[in-house]
Amino acid sequence: MSTSSRFAVAVHVLTLMAWADEEPLKSEHVAESVNTNPVVIRRMLCELAESKLVVSQTGSMGGSRLARQPEEITLLDIYQAVESRGVFSLHRHPPNPDCPVGVNIGTVLNDVLDEVDSAVESVLANITLREAVGRLKPCVRTVAAKSAGVAGVKNLSAGVGAKRKNGKEHTLAARN
């Protein structure tokens, strides 16, 4: 349904910062971990800064870090910072107002979509960034990001390609 990976990338970015503790991260290093362009990351960091989730510093030795402790940031905060719409959309063009169904279906659908959005939000509100970090495999903690950067980058192949339990696609094919 969603063609956007904005939420996934935002969680990734903030998880990196929680992982790096107080150390400010450069957009270039974050982009290496996310496997995208630094400008894409900086654009997202601006949105996250507007929502008071990160603080950035310009200039030499600058970078971005969390504005609050990871346990004070929920996935709902992140979701609301980067996703401007609800889960579904209504009709692209308004239905026919001369039809008894068309004229009222919008009201019915709005109620349903509100229920859906509320359900999504309550799931996300119950997961903190700290918990998300805790779910990362602890075995790799020994190579945690230091001031030298997030990780040595040798190649960008393979990655997260698993399908989810319901069989719906959540990742696109690996880079060609």
Place this chain on the structure above:
Amino acid sequence: MSTSSRFAVAVHVLTLMAWADEEPLKSEHVAESVNTNPVVIRRMLCELAESKLVVSQTGSMGGSRLARQPEEITLLDIYQAVESRGVFSLHRHPPNPDCPVGVNIGTVLNDVLDEVDSAVESVLANITLREAVGRLKPCVRTVAAKSAGVAGVKNLSAGVGAKRKNGKEHTLAARN
């Protein structure tokens, strides 16, 4: 988040059929109510027929009607018939496997996205098409669709433009 109105249109179409009772509806009449092209409707009807929600008849006097009673169709059935992906997507390109966060974030996100999808599905599973029809304003029932068609169509202006309670956009601007 979603740029698709497929779910909204599908609910609209099936609500029309529930409203019309056993009377088969022509794609052209449905399209008039939805305010779109008959081919868009026929494409969607094919998907709904594959999911055994409607049955269609070709030829003269043909059309489509519900395959089951409205109380035996849930919004989850409709959602699964027309939406191929979950609510969110993961990264467009796989994250960096050499980064301790990048290599594991997909697993964490998959779990979260599964929780979100489950929440959405349980909301939709608890609303039947019959209930959706019941939520339509009963005051307009007197002009219910008859064999002559869904409604007389004079103009296609105005429509459902209200924003939802959380302020997120669910309709695009009115036709220009």
Place this chain on the structure above:
DNA sequence: TCTTCTGTAACCAATATAGTTACAGTTGGA
């Protein structure tokens, strides 16, 4: 002042959905 960062504009590419035309095939009835 030089270097290294962020912030941001401008543009292009990729993807998904919707809209449109056209036509083959099916069906009921004159």
Place this chain on the structure above:
DNA sequence: TCCAACTGTAACTATATTGGTTACAGAAGA
């Protein structure tokens, strides 16, 4: 047996959103 009215579907275009890229102004430390 033909015709008119439907569905099913291919092919193409239009539109919108997101992501990727280059470029550069401005901030800040050395």
